[in-house]
Amino acid sequence: MRVLCVNTGSSSVKLALIGPDDARLGEHEAAAPGTDVDAAALGAALAELGPADAVAHRIVHGGRRPGPARLDAALVAELEGLTPLAPLHQPKALAAIAATERARPGLPAVACFDTAFHAGLPAAAATYALPAAWRERFGLRRFGFHGLSHAYASRRAVELLGLGEDARLVTCHLGAGASLAAIAGGASVDTTMGFTPLEGIVMATRSGSVDPGLVLHLVRQGLAPADVLDGLERESGLKGLAGTGDTRELLARDDDDARLALAVYIHRLAGAVAAMAVAAGGLDALVFTGGVGEHAPAIRAAAAGRLGLLGVALDAGANERAAGDAEIGAAGAAVRSVVVAAREDVEMARQARALLG
Secondary structure, three states: OEEEEEOOOOOOOEEEEEOOOEEEEEEEEEEEEOOOOOHHHHHHHHHHHOOOOOOEEEOOOOOOOOOEEEEOOOOOOHHHHHHHHHHOOOOHHHHHHHHHHHOOOOOOOOEEEEOHHHHOOHHHHHHOOOHHHHHHHHHOOOOOOOHHHHHHHHHHHHHHHHOOOOOOEEEEEEEEEEOEEEEEEEEEEEOOOOOOOOOOOOOOOOOOOOOHHHHHHHHHHHOOOHHHHHHHOOHHHHHHHHHHOOOOHHHHHHHHHHHHHHHHHHHHHHHHHHHHHHHOOOOOOEEEEEHHHHHHHHHHHHHHOOOOOOOEEEEEHHHHHHOOOEEEEEEOOOOOEEEEOOHHHHHHHHHHHHHHH
């Protein structure tokens, strides 16, 4: 089955045609700032790719759904209702669904959810310490995100390193959005993002976790809730600290703001790795993936430098040379370290084939 994968992220739209053996038969990537996609450009790109038997869409928020689902009008309406919980992603994904249907009418369409990999989180990891009435009335829980990436990266790392099925891993998906997952025996047992993709570590333009009292303080000071949300989503993180969310630019700069931004980023990242290792019950391998995770050896080295107490140590040369799937850990280190090229498209195609038979 040839699967056309449509991956709408927070900063880009990636198209990939995946063959039956998971080979990439064609691809296209375009920037997608804001909350919409260029439907005409997307339609033209879709027309250039070869024939497909099905289309798979990456959907960031799928609520409590534990796996992929066939797209229909009812599911689209359900996903529209989740837009407030993923405002950077959901509108783009819905626009891409509509554009794809126009470009490839009648093609079986599957929604692949970033939340599904975390649907089985243990209650201790999924539950917020909030009044039961609130949790039940509003469906409040920790959902987690980047599940397609975490699922693929963890499975690929186990394969690359020859680990057993009971391996304990921390996967670090580091890109414009960023999250970590604790994985034990192939299952997600904790993750850094929660009810929305705002929770967790510092990101390009997103704040990551902040004191909820701080948010309420801003509202009491007269800021409108919509403006606070916009600031947390689009003007915070590395951009809020140093004026840009691009780690490449920050690593090339030599000024106080850039140094502070990177220090805050590494501080939160290393602390989150340690927390995820505890949730996994130990650490056999540390996995880096995503745009920053794959292409910023300085970020990997700085984070690993804080994690020696866990047994993490990198081979400096291997870390600098890493391209694609590569082991970067020092010889004899208690914890293996590896870079895995992000292949959410492979995970999406795999899920679509399983659902459609």
